[in-house]
Amino acid sequence: MYRIGELAKQCEVKADTLRFYEKHGLLAPSSRTDSGYRIYTEADAERLRFILRAKAVGFTLAEITELLSIELDKSNWACADVKGMVDDKLAHVEAxxxxxxxxxxxxxxxxxxxxxxxxxxxxxxxxxxxxxxxxxxxxxxxxxxxxxxxxxxxxxxxxxx
Known part of the structure; x- marks a missing residue:
């Protein structure tokens, strides 16, 4: 379990970044303490690393949201769907x-x-x-x-x- 500052430090981002991702629905703390502190699990940390890697290769927040929805429901998506997203992004970057x-x-x-x-x-x-x-x-x-x-x-x- 991580507090917001601990997870931010581990992933080399600011706590405000985690709050921003939470505000935009990309990340949510698994729970909160009685005093209101956000608590993140290892699964939350993995999700954050996924978000950061997707951002590092140029995906927008909207695209990351879509990738996360695919990630959560892989069995109902084809690899071609994900490749299509990457190919669209690549075409955009090339343009x-x-x-x-x-x-x-x-x-x-x-x-x-x-x-x-x-x-x-x-x-x-x-x-x-x-x-x-x-x-x-x-x-x-x-x-x-x-x-x-x-x-x-x-x-x-x-x-x-």
Missing amino acids: KIAELNHFQLSLQRLSQACCGGPESAEHCSILEALESNTDSIRCENDKHSHDERQFTKNCNDKSHT
Whole structure:
């Protein structure tokens, strides 16, 4: 049997985390003492570790709730159901990575387009690109280049000299 602080310490989380999980229905103390202290069993500790592992691989609280309901009633679920959840999560993560890669490339292009010098930002290519409704970014050092591939080459060549 564990008190809330003992279980929190054993699982390296704060007691507030356990209260949060309790509030959201993920975890409930097996009982309470006469004075109202939460008491957790080893089964509760295992459930908490399950929650923490699921959270560590990126599942949301709603998804963890669903996984816990499957865990409690395994005989009425197929392995394919659980795999489907994991595959959906994986597809979501892959889409997020693609989005972040797009952000990274866009930010690299913006950064490379700017000389970064002490001059006035009146003609800053970053600000101009963000103000425009086009996807083209022009290098400050080459205002006449509208071709993005040429711009990238020009900016890269100039940044290495």
